[in-house]
Amino acid sequence: xxxxxxxxxxxxxxxxxxxxxxxxxxxxxxxxxxxxxxxxxxxxxxxxxxxxxxxxxxxxxxxxxxxxxxxxxxxxxxxxxxxxxxxxxxxxxxxxxxxxxxxxxxxxxxxxxxxxxxxxxxxxxxxxxxxxxxxxxxxxxxxxxxxxxxxxxxxxxxxxxxxxxx
Numbered sequence: 001x002x003x004x005x006x007x008x009x010x011x012x013x014x015x016x017x018x019x020x021x022x023x024x025x026x027x028x029x030x031x032x033x034x035x036x037x038x039x040x041x042x043x044x045x046x047x048x049x050x051x052x053x054x055x056x057x058x059x060x061x062x063x064x065x066x067x068x069x070x071x072x073x074x075x076x077x078x079x080x081x082x083x084x085x086x087x088x089x090x091x092x093x094x095x096x097x098x099x100x101x102x103x104x105x106x107x108x109x110x111x112x113x114x115x116x117x118x119x120x121x122x123x124x125x126x127x128x129x130x131x132x133x134x135x136x137x138x139x140x141x142x143x144x145x146x147x148x149x150x151x152x153x154x155x156x157x158x159x160x161x162x163x164x165x166x
Contacts, residue, residue: 006040006108007065007098011089013112014081016098018090020116026085027074031127032119034076036112038134040064041154042161044108058104064112067154071140075131076152136160 007013017032018024044060069076084090100106119127131137136156144150 004061005063005065006061006105010065010078010081011084012098013065014084014090015094015096016112017116018092019095019097020113021120025124026082027124028119028127029085029090030077030082031075031124031131032116033078033081034069034131035119035127036115037064037067037069038157038161039115039165040108040111041067041158042163042165044111046158046162046165058107060104060108063154064108067152067157069152069154069157070149071137071144071152072149073141074128076134076137077149079149134160 013036014029014033017029017036021028021032041063045062045064047060068078068080070079098109098112100109122130134157136152139156140150140152
């Protein structure tokens with residue numbers, strides 16, 4: 001694990017998502033990426049290392065990967081990943097599961113797979129509707145003032161999901 005990110009190469013996670021989903025549509029992969037980052041940042045990435053907890057022996061990175069989400073009409077999108085999706089960089093022959101390299105990664109990949117199994121059961125527009133409930137998305141989308149998208153604030157996402165978890 002990199003010091004700040006579980007995945008210093010976001011593509012490793014994207015390919016893992018493609019491999020794990022039954023019907024990995026462009027939209028479902030984008031929402032998976034968002035929800036994985038949001039829930040991770042609100043849990044493992046939000047552990048207060050000054051408090052004594054069950055997790056205090058483990059030093060989890062604060063982020064799953066470098067967040068670059070924008071508020072688009074159909075919810076949060078990572079524009080860099082979107083461009084790669086549209087250009088065919090994630091072709092089926094490249095899909096592969098990520099194999100953890102240590103005990104922390106084993107725990108994180110288990111978390112990822114558990115959340116992906118839940119996401120897998122929801123249709124694309126169910127995920128869109130769910131992402132539209134997030135204040136961090138709606139606030140950024142309103143700020144766009146009619147432009148197609150606006151940058152989302154990762155700290156706002158982290159704070160919102162830390163509250164959801166509590």
